[in-house]
Each structure stands twice: as structure tokens, then as C-alpha cells.
Amino acid sequence: MAQIYVSWIGHAFIAIIGLILMTYTLATGAMLKGRIRSKQANIFPLHKKAAIYYGTFILGTFLYGLLIEIKHEEPVLTSIHGRLGILLLLIVFFQIIPSLAAKDRTRIRKLHKILGYALAPLMFMEVSWGLYNGLISGSKNLVLIHSMSGGLTALALVWIILEILYPTKEGIVRTKIASYSAAFLVVVGSWIIGGYNYLTNYGSQVKPIILSGPKPWAHSIVMEVKEHIFIFLPIIIIALSMTLVIIDQDSVLKDPNVRRAIAITATLAFLMILLMFLMGAIVSNAGNVGLEV
């Protein structure tokens, strides 16, 4: 039981650090190119430092994962989690090494930008996959899709918040794209697929195990609350998306009250996703503990 707890806590801890480092690296990269406005004059040293920390972190977690697989005598790098890890590692190194070595970085800028932004969804997929491997031994695809959609929606919301904090004309267009993506992901991935899983698999397979285990409250309180308050989340994100549709670009750029309203609504939705992740982790942990009894 303690081992399972350590397993998902460890994954969650690593996931949070990785996502913070990635967001910081991406944000400083966007500031460097003026996509996000910044008051600081020299951003490059910050971006370089963040990228090196992020790269070292990815290398460290990859090696640690490899070590664990070898220790457990499992086939090395055959899982999707492992292969995604290699892909992330390669991209990160391809981002850092040429940028540090090249004297003229203008030639690699476009590729650097594309690979940099590609890292974000890949990282979220990897993190969600790892977290759920730690939680439920990676057998439930629907739960995985549900969780990944949640992770990607959170990413889109962070994107909205960053764009709104440092507004530009092009940034407002990107904010709208991010809000449509968030609405699509939360409705299709989290609501419809998650709902289908809840109505079919959860009730017949997971719920009886939790109720007969040592933590029945994980269903009767945590899951019951989660399944119901979740419904508020797509409503908030759709409202945010529709608000961005009807508000004209100039008022977003000129009126700080409008920007504050968008940032607060996106933050509200983001905090709700964090709450959903926490509650989902408690329910999955109770299911694992129930299986062991």
C-alpha cells in the first residue's frame, strides 16, 4: 500500500516540476521573440538557463525511469511512456545543443520554435501517462484519454493566462484558438469520454472494489462530488470561449478590466482541473488499495 502511495506521489511530484520548468522555458522563449510582452530587457540568459535546467531534468527522469525498469526486470523502453520519453529527450537535446553550439542561430530559429511548441503537448501526454501508470498500472485507456484531455485543457488555460497577462494583437488571436481547443478537449475528452467510462467501467468494476476496501469514502464522498462538480468545468470553459468570441480585440488590448475578467475565469477553470486531478488520484489510489485487500 505504501509503495503505491509513493509511486503516484513521486510521479505527481516529478510531473509538477517538469511542467513548471517547461512552461517557464516556453514563456521565456515567447518573450524573447516578442510573442509575449515582457518588461525585462535581457530575456536570453533566463531562457538559456531554464532550457538547461529543463533538459537536465528530462535526462534525469529518463535515466531514473530506465533504472527502475531494469531493477524490476521489465523489458526496457517497450512501453509508450518509455518511447515518448526518448522522443522528449531527443527533442530537448536537439533544442539545447545546437542553440548553445551554433554561432549563427538564425538558421535554426524556425525549427527551434516548432520543436519548442511541440514539446508542450508531448510533455503533457507523457506526464499524464506516467501519472496514470503510477495510479492504475496503465490498463485503462479511457481513463488515460480522460486524464490527458484534462492535462491538455490545463495547458491551453495556462496559455490563455500568459497571453492575457502580456497582451499583443496576435496574442489575442492565439488566446481565442487556445480557448476553442480547451472547450473541445474538455467537452469531448473529459466530459463525453470520461462520462462514458464512468457510466460503463467505473460503476461495475472500480466502485465495488472501493466500497468493499478500506477507503469507501473515496467513492461515497470524493468520487460522488467529483463526478457532479466536474459538470461545472465545461460550462465555465465554454462561457470563457464564447466571451472571447463576442468581445472585440481592441477592448481586450486596451481595457485591463476585460483582461482581468478573462484571466480570472481561465484561472478558475485551471484550479478546477487541479482539483479534478487530485480527486481522481485519491479515487484511483483507493481502487488500488481495495484490490490489495
Add this chain to the structure above:
Amino acid sequence: MKKEPATFLLSAAATILITGSIIIAHDLSGGFKQYLVDLTGHHWTSVSIIAVVLFMLISLLILSSEKLAILLKANDLKIWTRGLAAATLLAILGTFMVYIYTTLR
């Protein structure tokens, strides 16, 4: 149809408050829960559909009635951002409390 900027935030706040009340009521009343089950086959599906329909209806109502939009201050983003956050917090806390109460009862 005049589109006031806070229309959808207002509509989301009202939807969340009403849906939150439905969630609390269906957990306290077995008869109401059964009614929701009878509607679609599962109470969760019924609550989800009700939330969507409510959001659409309230939004359309505000968009189509200028008087209502003025009365509800649908142009005030500041009020309705706070209103949405307060409604969400209230509905979450209410749901938590009712499930803790029914579990411990």
C-alpha cells in the same frame, strides 16, 4: 440581438447555481433522484443534459432581451467574473457538504 460582454459568464454563473441546487436536491431526495434516472437512464447523464440546456436557454434569453440584459448588468464583466467564481465555489462547497452529510448520516 445585442451581445453584452458578460452574457455567457452570467449565464454560466446561473447555470452552475441551478445545477448545484439540483445536485444537492437529488442527493437528499430519493424520489427526485429516481425522476432524474427515469429521464435518461442515469442521474449523472440527466444532470449533464440539464446543465447544457440551462446554459443555452439562459444565454439565449439574455441575448434576446435587452431589458433583461440591462436589469442583470450583462455588460459588467467585473461583476459577473466575481459572480461566476462565487457561484462555482458555493456549488462546490454545497456539494461537498451534502455528500459528507449523507455519508456520515
